[in-house]
Amino acid sequence: MPDEILDRLDDISSSFHPIPGARSIIVAEPPSDLFKGVIGSYGAITDSPHCIVLIGDMIQQQVQEAVGFHGEGLVLEATANGVDTCWVGGFFREESISSEIDLGEYEKILGVIAVGFASTGKSRTEKVMSGIIGSRRRKEIQKLLYLGSEQPTGWTRHALEAARLAPSAVNRQPWRFRIVGDSIEIFFKNAFASKSISPRLDCGIAMLHLEIGALKAGVKGTWEFPEGEPIARYMLQKQTD
Numbered sequence: 001m002p003d004e005i006l007d008r009l010d011d012i013s014s015s016f017h018p019i020p021g022a023r024s025i026i027v028a029e030p031p032s033d034l035f036k037g038v039i040g041s042y043g044a045i046t047d048s049p050h051c052i053v054l055i056g057d058m059i060q061q062q063v064q065e066a067v068g069f070h071g072e073g074l075v076l077e078a079t080a081n082g083v084d085t086c087w088v089g090g091f092f093r094e095e096s097i098s099s100e101i102d103l104g105e106y107e108k109i110l111g112v113i114a115v116g117f118a119s120t121g122k123s124r125t126e127k128v129m130s131g132i133i134g135s136r137r138r139k140e141i142q143k144l145l146y147l148g149s150e151q152p153t154g155w156t157r158h159a160l161e162a163a164r165l166a167p168s169a170v171n172r173q174p175w176r177f178r179i180v181g182d183s184i185e186i187f188f189k190n191a192f193a194s195k196s197i198s199p200r201l202d203c204g205i206a207m208l209h210l211e212i213g214a215l216k217a218g219v220k221g222t223w224e225f226p227e228g229e230p231i232a233r234y235m236l237q238k239q240t241d
């Protein structure tokens with residue numbers, strides 16, 4: 001892996017923490033049995049030259065969203081630099097890596113991202129570039145609107161279009177969105193829940209996509225985390241003249 005790409009990932013790892021509760025460690029040449037038995041979405045994961053270990057601080061309320069948001073920041077940076085990635089939420093061998101990681105009292109490894117170059121077929125990067133990922137294997141926006149949502153127009157349409165393309169464990173796409181005025185609220189559906197991967201982590205991934213979609217549409221907002229539901233709300237910042 002070229003040093004300048006590793007440096008970029010290091011930067012993101014140490015500086016991109018918009019939601020408290022997540023950190024990551026980039027491990028070079030991870031132990032060969034870390035992904036043993038894991039069949040990646042794009043084939044077996046072997047000889048991953050690096051992996052990113054995602055660590056959550058379990059006493060933080062938004063720990064799952066924070067790990068999804070932070071981890072997807074690293075994935076998007078890698079992808080933008082032509083590097084392939086695969087999120088691995090459940091089937092990694094924690095014991096094979098734990099000797100390399102110093103965990104705090106309330107910390108837990110919530111996921112690992114394999115980073116490298118896909119060996120066969122179309123790489124993820126090529127798929128992203130050609131638009132294969134996304135539209136075909138993702139739910140339409142209309143199916144993702146939560147009860148009582150306004151229809152997406154303008155910036156909310158761009159934001160939801162980007163959020164819709166987010167990856168999720170077993171492609172379960174647990175997120176639901178409700179547009180209310182100048183805000184988008186996020187809910188999650190518990191169906192298809194895997195014991196080891198929280199749907200809230202998937203929602204954190206979609207939240208980063210949503211924010212990038214909004215920025216691309218020329219608007220900026222801030223995240224709020226209300227008590228109970230929704231799990232998060234993206235609120236447009238008021239323009240000041």
Ligand SMILES: Cc1cc2nc3c(=O)[nH]c(=O)nc-3n(C[C@H](O)[C@H](O)[C@H](O)COP(=O)(O)O)c2cc1C
Nearest residue numbers: 039040041087088089090091137167168169170171
């Ligand atoms: C949190 C999370 C955990 C995942 N865990 C695994 C995994 O353990 N093994 C695997 O092969 N893929 C894993 N994936 C990849 C998903 O299966 C993949 O992103 C999803 O099926 C969508 O595929 P696509 O992005 O190629 O359309 C995971 C993805 C996420 C977001």
